[in-house]
Amino acid sequence: MKAWKQFSEKVLVLGLARSGTAAAKVLLENGKNVIVNDAAAKYDDVAVLELQKKGAHLVLGSHPLSVLEGIEVVVKNPGIRYDHPIVAEALTQNIPVITEVELVSYLTQQPIIGITGSNGKTTTTTLVTEMLNQSGCNVKLAGNIGIAATEVAQTMQTDERMVIELSSFQLQGIDTFRPSTAVLLNIYEAHLDYHGDLESYVNAKCNIFKNQHADDYLVYNVDDPTLQEKVMNTKAKKIPFSATKNLYQEGAWIDDIHVYFFDEAIVRLEDIVLVGKHNLENILASVAAAKLNGATNEGIQHVLKTFSGVKHRLEFVGMLEGRYVYNDSKATNTLATQKALDSFKKNIVLLAGGLDRGNEFDELIPHLQNVKAMVVFGETAPKLERTGKEAGIQVIEHASGVDDAAKIGFSLTDAGDILLLSPACASWDQYKTFEERGDIFVQAVHTMN
Structure with missing residues (x-):
């Protein structure tokens, strides 16, 4: 664990929300001079008042470049892009720009399992956490799926480890952050509006292992050619996983009957309740990371025999007059929707x-x-309609939103069909988050019962 005296004294926290608020709190509590800048926050917000009481200097309602005067480091909210005027000016002035997760190494020296990838992060993070919990290990969940990493790190005990879901937005803003076990699931073209180009996105993802040492582990998808090339630069011990190759001397793999870790059969495929080929890759990554961190076969088996998916990720909503309804609102890109579609052999009505x-x-x-x-x-909608027509789909309807789509979609199904919300797009044109979009869909389905 690093000493706080090594960290800069005058800090700008740019953007509040969950991670910015957590970063500002921990910096203030460790004696740093903190300026908070947020265009949307109000001076009477509860979180703002709390930061002011702790000694933060507040600049709200706009983003004047003057907030950078004397600043030694900027801690930005992960969602703020690098072409934001303050971020761009900070970089021009050679002021380091980091994200909240970078502060974790100042708060704990306990093992960290960091998980990233274009798809499957939430499912894998949940699986690893549950596998370790079921094995009697003390685990704390952090990042996108839980609470801010700094909040978790502050309360960790000597026998605990952190499991953290990491986005490319967070990873682009690290300097020395180092997980003892890094999990890299896949790389697929995504978030190019944020990163600018594919190379920048890939490099951000691969930051997860850039600071690892020879006694750390890197669990990676050997079937992903981009990853195969990138991980050649790691210093960590490489632990591959594959749904297509026999890795009995190297990592996690399958045959027709079992999931294996090296040469040890862990669980029978027929006992796993989580559907989808893509989830099999998530399971292999999870088994590898869990085994490397002390999980028992019994703990892993219990989870895989009972875990049916995380909310909004191919979540089984239920049966509706003989139709199978799934909420995959977290499918915010085409790869995620491809994998959802490939998970079913029945007729699908796609929303x-x-x-x-x-x-x-x-x-x-x-x-x-x-x-x-x-x-x-x-x-x-117009682009997806064109795609559907090119694929030969005869029936394509337009809806005003997911609640309307649920009703229209149900009217197009027959008993035994799949009604699947898998948007292939981010939600921000109509909804604040993919969670809100999924909740509205689920609510609409339940009102049709």
Whole structure:
């Protein structure tokens, strides 16, 4: 654990929300001179009043460049892009710009399991946490799926370890952050509006292992050619996983009957309740990370025999007059929707649409064979309609939002069909978060019972 005296004395926290508020609190509690700048926050907000009481200097309502005067480091909210005027000016002045997760190494020296990837982060983070908990290990959950990493790190005991879900936004802003076990699930073109280009996005993801040492572990998907090339630069012990290769001397893999870790059979495939080929990759990564951190086979088996998915990620909503309803609102890109579609052999009515980031959806076409109808909504509705027509789908309806789409979609199903919300797009054109979008869909489904 690093001493706080090593950290800069005058800090700008740019953007509050959960991570910014947590960063400001921990910096103030450790004697730093903190300026908080947020355009949306109000001076009478509870969190703002608390920071002011702790000694923060507040600049709210706008982003004047003057807040950078005398600043030695900027801690920015992960969602704030690097072309933001203050961030861009800070970089021009050679002021370091980091994210809240970088502060973790000043708060704890306990083991950290860091998990990232374009898809599957939340499922894998949940699985690893549950596998370790069921094995009697003391684990704390942090990051996008839990509470801010700094809040968790402050309360960790000597026998605990942290499991943290990490986005590319967070990882681009690290300097010395180092997980003892890093998990890199996959790399797929995403968030290019934020990162600017694919190379920058890939490099941000690969920051997860840039500070690892020879006694650390890097669990990675050997079937992903981008990762295979990138991990050649790691100093950590490489532990590959694969749904296609026999890795009995190297890592996690499967045959027709079992999931293995090296040459040890861990669980029978037929006992796993989580559906989808993509989830099999998440399971392999989870088994590897859990075993490396002390999980028992019994603990792993219990989780895989009972865990049916996280909320909004291929979440089984229930049966509705013989139809199987799934909420996959967390599918915010085409790869996630491809994997959802490939998880089912039955006829599917697909509900899709959302924020237009400039991409097309041609990659979905080979995965639409089982789709009998589509309901499209949001900014990308015209693009998705074109994609559906190119795939030969005859019935394509437009909806005003997911609640409307649920009703229209249900009217297009027959008993035994799948009603699937898997938007392939971010939610921000109509909804604050993918969680809000998924909750509205689930509520709409329940009102039809």
